Amino acid sequence: MSTLTFGRAINAGLRRAMDNDPKVILMGEDIGKLGGVFRITDGLQKDFGAHRVLDTPLAEAGIMGTAVGMAYRGYRPVVEIQFDGFIYPAFDQIVCQVAKIHYRTQGAVKMPITIRVPFGGGIGSPEHHSESPEAYFTHTSGLRVISPSNPQDAYTMIQQAISSDDPVLYFEPKRRYHVKGEVDEGSDPAASSMEKACVVTEGSDVTLVTYGPLVPTARDAAVAAGDDGVSVEVIDLRSLAPIDFETVEASVRKTGRLVITHEAAQSGGLGAEIAASITERCFYHLEHAPVRVTGFDIPYPYSKLEFHHLPDLDRILDGVDRVLGRPNSLSGLER
Amino acid sequence: MAGVIKEFRLPDLGEGLTESEIVNWHVAVGDTVELNQIIADVETAKAVVELPSPYAGVIAELHEQPGTVVEVGAPLVSFEVAGPAGAPPTTGGAASAGDTGAPAKREPNLVGYGAAVEKGGRPERRARRFASQLLGGANPAGGSALPGLAGIPGSVPMIAAVPAVPARPAVEAAPVAPALESAGPRPAAPGLPTVSGERPRSTPPVRKLARDLGIRLEEVPGTGPGGLITRDDVLAASSAGAGGSIAPAPATSSPATSSPAGVQDTGRETRAPIKGMRKHTAAAMVASAFTAPHVTEFLTVDVTPTMELIGRVKESKAFAGVRITPLTIVAKALCIALRRNPTLNSRWDEAAGDIVQFNYVNLGIAAATPRGLLVPNIKDAQELSLMDLAGELTGLTERARAGKTGPADLSGGTISITNIGVFGIDAGTPILNPGEAAILAMGAVRRMPWEYEGQVALRSVMTLSLSFDHRLVDGEQGSRFLADIGAILADPGMVLAMV
Amino acid sequence: MALKNIESVPGGPDGPPPGLIQLITADGIRVPDPAYDPLVADVDGAALQGLYEDMVVVRRIDAEATALQRQGELALWPPLLGQEAAQIGSGRALRRDDFVFSSYRENAVAYCRGVDLTDILRVWRGNASSGWDPYAINMATPQVIIGAQTLHATGYAMGILNDGDDAVAVTYFGDGATSQGDVNEAMVFAASFQAPVIFFCQNNHWAISEPVGLQAHVPIANRAPGFGIPSVRVDGNDVLACLAVTRQALARARSGGGPTFIEAVTYRMGPHTTADDPTRYRDANELEDWAAKDPLKRLEAHLDSRGLFDEAFTAAVKAKADAVAAELRAGCLDMPEPAPSDVFKHVYSTPNSWLDRQQDHYERYLSSFADSASSDGSS
Structure with a gap:
């Protein structure tokens, strides 16, 4: 066991994946000498060489499209998108090519590409640096989408993503990069699945589902709710596509109440998918309609306002109160 | 400087x-x-x-x-x-x-304030305007069914007038089988209790009904597909006294048993053989109705003081965790009134040629159970304090709901109460439980305009319906008995003048 | 916003502009070129006859497929009529271990790669999203998103570099694609990494209804040097010249010289696809002008001038083309129908819980019909 920050844990996972498979190459802007703007790839070019850690021209479609060609050639590219909001130029290559080539070629050509995306807000940055675009990709068939919430998962899941023969979007909660945690660097990534959700806090009254940056917030909310006499079960989804609905379902069958929280905008988002799927699966167990506590349907706001946009402990607990029928900010509006 | x-x-x-x-x-x-x-x-x-x-x-x-x-x-x-x-x-x-109203813990002294540092200390919510209501307070959404939280199921409907339950065909109440619902854990067969640790399976409208009736779904056997709790199951549980609600009198209604054996459904009518509990109940009703000459009297009472008393009792520490409902008070009032009117607590023994007057009260409570109409009774109810009486009522109804009412519970009754108020009914003409001299039906508590201290005020009003065996009880005795009960409910302090 | 000089863009129908590489004129006359002649010194009469046969066969494939579409056997077909020389000349220059990333019109290139004829039609009959296994013929599934494949070729070439191999990635695209960001980014990447990739642009003058002048205000090949990539304009209807310039680019790439941009000036004589009507946007005179420069006719004239176009040869070529057409038609009509459950196949390379559930539910749905023979529903 060693104590690593979230960011160093990703770095350690990348290093191990590159050690184990010479076909693993890293591509991205500023990832070489600089080590990436968040220093996630720090030292890797020095140790593995410029042919394995490629500083690319500043063109996201170009990075993604050449990664497709690399994968055609048998490589396992790991692409860094510098910031969430910079992924859109690569959108066509991701959804039309990366996601679909395996299907298009009837399985002949695999696309084992890992797309690392620092995402989410909370660091006081300007526009395009704090977005949560995951739902665009969970809506795209052919992609797998995951998001670790702690250093151990960051370390393990990056290796699992790289070893996946399917393309994986690996969303890194950038405001948690400096969180420290115990990491077992000897653990075998093949011994677990990156697609299994994790019950991080057990509870019996309400199921609170989240992922990535809001997992610590949700855990705090569960503690505070416990002090109010409400037992909240927190589920860290880890995988956003596919979602481990079995774990969520088992929890909701027990609690009868579901709150989903994410930073991304509400309408058409993952929360909607989770609410719909769980309602379909556990309708007869529900005591209240599922409630979403999410970012608003707005462009990411300037940083002085971002904590109005981002769900926090109190907004999450307001949602918990709603599913319990306790007094909440919408009391009187709901029937 | x-x-x-x-x-x-x-x-x-x-x-x-x-x-x-x-x-x-x-x-x-x-x-x-x-x-x-x-x-x-x-x-x-x-x-x-x-x-x-x-x-x-x-x-x-x-x-x-x-x-x-x-x-x-x-x-x-x-x-x-x-x-x-x-x-x-x-x-x-x-x-x-x-200035921005952002969370107080976050103080961006600078525009670039960086990622939040993980801080020690226990996370806390910010105080809310309605924080005082959070714990044990009034619940606008209806009785909380949350285990461990304030709010006892059933307390709300017992206070508020319950809307009449619409009669629905059973076929509507039972949803279509969810053939493709998850292959996850589920009850093994219809009618069995739900898998341990899971919420009971039901639909939102049925949950609402159960909440309104004060029924705990955890204790209702589901007869629908996969053990689904249907509207009929909740109504049956309610009639059986589940959650403290009390069944209507035998004469008013009795839900059908859920056994489908021998049922023939032609679409326009459904024929089922007369057997089992239905047959037994029918025989008892006929025997009672055509043996004992029934007289029924009605009294409408302003029970606002009783409702206020219930509220105070609930808040007292001594009664923490004890279910106190209008039924509890009516039962206590009945026991007190019986002391002054003992002929109501007697039996016509045709065979022996005797009139038997009981010096104890075995108080029957009519209940529609999964097995059908039953009238289990509380032994020596006259000896019980209000708290003990409440405990006995809870135990009796829970056993009835669970289908565990034993023969001892059912035998030896001396007088009965039926609570038709849970169905939004005001009054009726209950039929005597065979062998008993009286049965009291309590109607719904309604908020109504009522004369109060010389003014018209909105008051909680209930109608009592008392049927008695005119062979044993004269009109005067029956009337005094009913008036005594009414007096206690209208002013619980009157008890001091009676004991 | 006026677009000026569209009509006067070099490469138009007024004869070969200066700088256009041409080894056989439209009249079939071999013109010497000291720079390119050595690259095709090995192409003897028999080899020229072989190139001619290729062009006849692919034109026949094109005609047969167009007929199949008109007969309701194909949903759509993108004819290559007029572009045979550009595709055969470049396609025949490639080595087996080179890798092609093309658009949807390069059926003649696929033919050169040794594709099974039936495989050419699978996509257009609606039986598959890809006709062939890309690794079987070292040619990627044809790309529909305009220009996207140029990045794939560049990435593949970067992989070749990493492997220390001397194979080359070749990407085909049209004049319209040169406006796409992907193509321009591909050239940036190719130049920066000196990747062994050939950008083979068939300037066929039309992107559906948009003339090349709408895409480029200078000769397309002139753009490449701005990226640091050497380029060449070649007469795309001259199969020998196309072979020569492609060989030159391949040699450069194999020897570490990096990418080359080839603009093959040709003409799409047919519609964009069988669903298109070029008479709505194109002057009939223009077609006539280009018909005079037909790639087959000029090679026919050239072979004839050398006594290589006798009756035995033409009969053999015709027999080959007829046989190919018959095989193509039979392969089309005999193509097995996909099973309903194939709709879920290959979305992922390993099981996916969301999709497994949808498939399970759909199979239950299909088997719920009284006349369903199996859970597949295929009866």
Whole structure:
């Protein structure tokens, strides 16, 4: 066991994946000498060489499209998108090519590409640096989408993503990069699945589902709710596509109440998918309609306002109160 | 120099940083510095950077030593600068958290405030305007069914008038089988209890009904597909007294048993053989109705004081966890009134040619159970305090709901109560439980305009319906008995005048 | 916003502009070129006859497929009529271990790669999203998103570099694609990494209804040097010249010289696809002008001038083309129908819980019909 920050844990996972498979190459802007703007790839070019850690021209479609060609050639590219909001130029290559080539070629050509995306807000940055675009990709068939919430998962899941023969979007909660945690660097990534959700806090009254940056917030909310006499079960989804609905379902069958929280905008988002799927699966167990506590349907706001946009402990607990029928900010509006 | 002290806090020097290390100071306390003069070298996770002074002034304090790791947002340097106290800072001092209403814990003194540091300490919610209601307070959404939280199921409907339950064909109440619902854990067969640890399976409208009726779905056997609890199941449980609600009198209604054996459904009519509990109940009703000459009297009472009493009792520590409902008070009142009117507690023994007057009260409570109409009774109810009586009522109804009513519960009754109020019914003409001299039906508690202290006021009003065996009880005795009960409900203090 | 000089863009129908590489004129006359002659010194009469046969066969494939579309056997077909020389000349220059990333019109290139004829039609009959296994013929599934494949070729070439191999990635695209960001980014990447990739642009003058002048205000090949990539304009209807310039680019790439941009000036004589009507936007005279420069006719004239176009040869070529057409038609009509459950196949390379559930539910749905023979529903 060693104590690593979230960011160093990703770095350690990348290093191990590159050690184990010479076909693993890293591509991205500023990832070489600089080590990436968040220093996630720090030292890797020095140790593995410029042919394995490629500083690319500043063109996201170009990075993604050449990664497709690399994968055609048998490589396992790991692409860094510098910031969430910079992924859109690569959108066509991701959804039309990366996601679909395996299907298009009837399985002949695999696309084992890992797309690392620092995402989410909370660091006081300007526009395009704090977005949560995951739902665009969970809506795209052919992609797998995951998001670790702690250093151990960051370390393990990056290796699992790289070893996946399917393309994986690996969303890194950038405001948690400096969180420290115990990491077992000897653990075998093949011994677990990156697609299994994790019950991080057990509870019996309400199921609170989240992922990535809001997992610590949700855990705090569960503690505070416990002090109010409400037992909240927190589920860290880890995988956003596919979602481990079995774990969520088992929890909701027990609690009868579901709150989903994410930073991304509400309408058409993952929360909607989770609410719909769980309602379909556990309708007869529900005591209240599922409630979403999410970012608003707005462009990411300037940083002085971002904590109005981002769900926090109190907004999450307001949602918990709603599913319990306790007094909440919408009391009187709901029937 | 009569200056103002300005504090400079460590900004996020890269995107999303939480801390930086002071490499060295270029200035010392007492030094005069110009705006943008380099005052320190600071190393972040990304780079070593120079810190330019945000003020022109004199260094008043260096808060940290070289080699120290400082959190973003922590005080770094204090300057003494010229200018009036309270003047806004020349840089950095952006809107405070208070201005924006953002969470108080987050105080971005700078625009680039970095990622939040994981702090120790127990997370807490901010106080809400309605915080006082959070624990044990009134619940606008209806009785909370949350285990361990305030609000006893059933308490709300027992206070508020319950709307009449619409009669629905069973076929509507039972949803279509969810053939493709998850293959996850589920009850093994219809009618069995739900899998341990899972919520009972039902539909939102049925949950609403159960909540309104004060029924705990955990204790209702589901007869629908896969053990689904249907509307009929909840109604049956309610009739059986589940959750403390009491069944209607035998004469008013009795839900069909759920056994489908031998049922023939032609679409326009459904024929089922007369057998089992139905047959037994029918025989008992006929015997009673055509043996004992029934008289029924009605009395409508302002029970507002009783409802207030219930509220006070519930709040008292002594009654914590005890279910007190109008039925509890009516049962107690009946026992007290019986002492003054003992003929109501008697039996016509045709075979022996005797009239048997009981010196004890075995109080029957009519209940529709999964097995059909039953009238289990509370032994020696006259001896029980209000608290004990409440406990016995709860135990009796729970056993009836669970289908565990034993033969001893059913035998030896001396007088009965039926609660038709849970169905929104005001009054009826109950039929005597065979062998007993009287049965009292309690109607719904309604908020109604009523004469009160010379004015018309909105009061809680209930109608009592008393049927008695005219062979045993004269009109005067029956009327006094009913009037006594009414007097207690209208003014519980009247008990002092009766005992 | 006026677009000026569209009509006067070089490469138009007024004869070969200066700088256009041409080894056989439209009249079939071999013109010497000291720079390119050595690259095709090995192409003897028999080899020229072989190139001619290729062009006849692919034109026949094109005609047969167009007929199949008109007969309701194909949903759509993108004819290559007029572009045979550009595709055969470049396609025949490639080595087996080179890798092609093309658009949807390069059926003649696929033919050169040794594709099974039936495989050419699978996509257009609606039986598959890809006709062939890309690794079987070292040619990627034809790309529909305009220009996207140029990045794939560049990435593949970067992989070749990393492997220390001397194979080359070749990407085909049209004049319209040169406006796409992907193509321009591909050239940036190719130049920066000196990747062994050939950008083979068939300027066929039309992007559906948009003339090349709408895409480029200078000769397309002139753009490449701005990226640091050497380029060449070649008469795309001259199969020998196309072979020569492609060989030159391949040699450069194999020897570490990096990418080359080839603009093959040709003409799409047919519609964009069988669903298109070029008479709505194109002057009939223009077609006539280009018909005079037909790639087959000029090679026919050239072979004839050398006594290589006798009756035995033409009969053999015709027999080959007829046989190919018959095989193509039979392969089309005999193509097995996909099973309903194939709709879920290959979305992922390993099981996916969301999709497994949808498939399970759909199979239950299909088997719920009284006349369903199996859970597949295929009866």
